[in-house]
Amino acid sequence: MPEQTPDEAISAAGAGAPTDLALAEGDSLEKAPGGPDGTGPDTKPQSLWSDAWRDLRRNPVFIISALIILFLVVISIWPQLIASGDPLDCDLGKAQEGSQSGHPFGYDGQGCDVYTRVVYGARNSVTVGICSTIGVALIGSVLGALAGFFGGWWDAVLSRLTDIFFGIPVVLGGLVFLSVVTSSTVWPVIGFIVLLGWPQIARIARGSVITAKHNDYVQAARALGASNGRMMLRHIAPNAVAPVIVVATIALGTYISLEATLSFLGVGLKPPAVSWGIDISAASQYIRNAPHMLLWPAGALAVTVLAFIMLGDAVRDALDPKLR
Amino acid sequence: MLLEVRDLHVEFHTRDGVVKAVNGVNYSVAEGETLAVLGESGSGKSVTAQAVMGILDMPPGKIAGGEILFKDRDLLKMKKEERRKIRGQEMAMIFQDALSSLNPVLTVGEQLGEMYVVHRGMSRKDAKAKAVELMDRVRIPAARERVGNYPHQFSGGMRQRIMIAMALALEPSLIIADEPTTALDVTVQAQVMDLLAELQRELNMGLILITHDLGVVADVADKIAVMYAGRIVETSPVHDIYKAPAHPYTKGLLASIPRLDQKGQELYAIKGLPPNLLHIPPGCAFNPRCPMAQDVCRTDVPPLYDVAEHRQSACHFWKETLDAR
Numbered sequence: 001m002p003e004q005t006p007d008e009a010i011s012a013a014g015a016g017a018p019t020d021l022a023l024a025e026g027d028s029l030e031k032a033p034g035g036p037d038g039t040g041p042d043t044k045p046q047s048l049w050s051d052a053w054r055d056l057r058r059n060p061v062f063i064i065s066a067l068i069i070l071f072l073v074v075i076s077i078w079p080q081l082i083a084s085g086d087p088l089d090c091d092l093g094k095a096q097e098g099s100q101s102g103h104p105f106g107y108d109g110q111g112c113d114v115y116t117r118v119v120y121g122a123r124n125s126v127t128v129g130i131c132s133t134i135g136v137a138l139i140g141s142v143l144g145a146l147a148g149f150f151g152g153w154w155d156a157v158l159s160r161l162t163d164i165f166f167g168i169p170v171v172l173g174g175l176v177f178l179s180v181v182t183s184s185t186v187w188p189v190i191g192f193i194v195l196l197g198w199p200q201i202a203r204i205a206r207g208s209v210i211t212a213k214h215n216d217y218v219q220a221a222r223a224l225g226a227s228n229g230r231m232m233l234r235h236i237a238p239n240a241v242a243p244v245i246v247v248a249t250i251a252l253g254t255y256i257s258l259e260a261t262l263s264f265l266g267v268g269l270k271p272p273a274v275s276w277g278i279d280i281s282a283a284s285q286y287i288r289n290a291p292h293m294l295l296w297p298a299g300a301l302a303v304t305v306l307a308f309i310m311l312g313d314a315v316r317d318a319l320d321p322k323l324r
Numbered sequence: 325m326l327l328e329v330r331d332l333h334v335e336f337h338t339r340d341g342v343v344k345a346v347n348g349v350n351y352s353v354a355e356g357e358t359l360a361v362l363g364e365s366g367s368g369k370s371v372t373a374q375a376v377m378g379i380l381d382m383p384p385g386k387i388a389g390g391e392i393l394f395k396d397r398d399l400l401k402m403k404k405e406e407r408r409k410i411r412g413q414e415m416a417m418i419f420q421d422a423l424s425s426l427n428p429v430l431t432v433g434e435q436l437g438e439m440y441v442v443h444r445g446m447s448r449k450d451a452k453a454k455a456v457e458l459m460d461r462v463r464i465p466a467a468r469e470r471v472g473n474y475p476h477q478f479s480g481g482m483r484q485r486i487m488i489a490m491a492l493a494l495e496p497s498l499i500i501a502d503e504p505t506t507a508l509d510v511t512v513q514a515q516v517m518d519l520l521a522e523l524q525r526e527l528n529m530g531l532i533l534i535t536h537d538l539g540v541v542a543d544v545a546d547k548i549a550v551m552y553a554g555r556i557v558e559t560s561p562v563h564d565i566y567k568a569p570a571h572p573y574t575k576g577l578l579a580s581i582p583r584l585d586q587k588g589q590e591l592y593a594i595k596g597l598p599p600n601l602l603h604i605p606p607g608c609a610f611n612p613r614c615p616m617a618q619d620v621c622r623t624d625v626p627p628l629y630d631v632a633e634h635r636q637s638a639c640h641f642w643k644e645t646l647d648a649r
Binding site: 215216217219220221222223224225226227230234235238239 | 377379408409410411412413416417419421424425426427428429430438439442443487490491493
């Protein structure tokens with residue numbers, strides 16, 4: 001027989017492979033997605049994710065929104081970096097006063113510094129946005145993926161359940177659900193958003209899992225003895241996760257504005273919590289006399305929501321090759 | 325006998341009714357033997373294979389009867405978990421379209437190595453070394469450099485080699501190849517087929533080769549089973565069937581192969597279409613298309629007549645068919 005015996009082959013591969021493999025890996029890391037010059041024919045591995053990342057880095061929409069979001073996250077964690085005051089240190093005597101030295105955004109109706117409150121307000125908005133999205137994505141994608149993968153009665157129950165949740169008007173639901181809560185922390189708001197938000201992701205996840213599970217390679221994996229769990233985690237999930245990420249990123253922006261809406265209505269965050277929604281609500285009565293009280297928190301909210309939605313758009317463009 | 329399929333019936337329950345895809349199929353494969361299953365699209369050859377592998381979508385599919393004996397154990401009576409362990413280790417499948425049968429987000433090395441991680445509990449690193457070894461074995465050039473590549477970076481022939489490597493990874497005793505060369509161009513077809521035949525000989529595996537390409541079959545198969553409308557209409561050792569088909573359908577198939585010495589003439593085609601499996605014609609399913617059909621063909625389902633040793637034909641007029649070359 002001209003072939004190597006299996007033993008020889010094993011020892012040959014065993015001896016040479018580890019070092020060579022290590023080299024090959026280091027190699028591809030060095031050459032990893034080369035910026036604008038990487039347009040020529042290349043033979044290095046290109047996964048969906050590295051492709052998407054290369055796309056994103058060239059997209060100005062992504063760069064701008066990512067910078068804004070980075071800035072927001074930083075000031076959420078360390079608001080003292082750019083605001084020296086205390087958002088709760090108010091002087092009624094200065095109520096509604098306009099811009100002045102050291103207080104560029106002026107004072108609000110309670111005589112609090114608007115600039116400080118806008119800066120400190122970022123923390124709650126970003127927390128609500130990120131935590132709700134994580135909760136929604138986890139619960140929604142797990143439930144949706146199970147429904148899509150197993151089908152049957154579990155799918156039927158879940159699909160009707162999502163229909164029911166879609167029927168609940170968000171603001172009305174918030175008024176009912178949150179008006180019984182007295183806590184002034186962000187957690188009831190996050191809980192409410194997760195409760196109403198998961199069906200959206202569940203639906204997306206279900207759909208993309210159904211699409212992915214009919215792929216030949218899932219069938220092939222099954223023919224080679226893969227278990228349900230393995231097929232799901234290794235073959236279906238990586239091929240079904242892109243739409244979930246896209247929808248979740250865009251939803252993040254809307255969750256932030258939802259928090260502001262609920263706070264505006266008095267059922268979201270409650271004073272003494274600092275929230276753009278609360279400030280907008282308080283300022284809305286004085287819009288003619290002191291518009292600055294309204295414009296700054298509203299502007300901050302608009303920019304934040306816009307940044308997250310832009311990010312979602314850029315991510316979608318990068319992950320969905322059909323839209324290119 | 326390595327694998328014996330006995331009187332297998334598979335149905336699909338659809339909105340329009342019950343589709344009888346497989347109606348009493350019998351075949352067997354021994355170690356080191358190659359069985360070619362021939363037939364048009366929809367003749368039930370792939371469904372039979374999926375039933376053997378246990379990857380039939382159920383529902384809508386349903387195994388309505390029969391036995392599948394693998395090493396003398398009935399697969400249909402086994403627990404799910406037991407069957408799963410057999411897949412990949414003892415029997416494996418090669419699919420038609422290697423590009424869609426490989427996961428696009430994993431490198432080929434990861435996918436090949438996965439076989440060892442799942443079934444043998446190897447570490448990722450060892451599995452990767454084994455993957456390189458497998459790629460060498462199916463003669464992928466520069467295997468060591470290419471183990472980290474994604475499926476779309478390989479050519480069609482190379483991808484099919486990777487599929488073969490995956491199926492062979494755990495040295496199963498039975499391989500089912502479902503039209504392994506249909507998606508490849510002709511020169512590559514021959515290479516891939518040769519490789520498959522060679523590895524089969526080396527490992528002494530049983531091979532079920534599902535195809536509609538009579539040319540491929542002649543070189544590699546030991547025996548042939550021709551399927552029509554979910555039944556086997558003729559089984560035969562490979563060479564006899566080319567010399568003298570014993571069923572008009574086989575005869576029609578052979579006559580429709582393009583031949584070099586018939587340049588300029590019209591190519592023969594079997595008239596009509598394969599039957600709708602919702603309404604299989606009574607009697608012999610082939611009777612509406614058969615040039616030899618008589619009244620008996622429209623009423624009586626022909627049993628498998630013994631034509632010669634190891635040869636059977638499901639035609640009332642097998643003698644006439646054999647004689648009328």
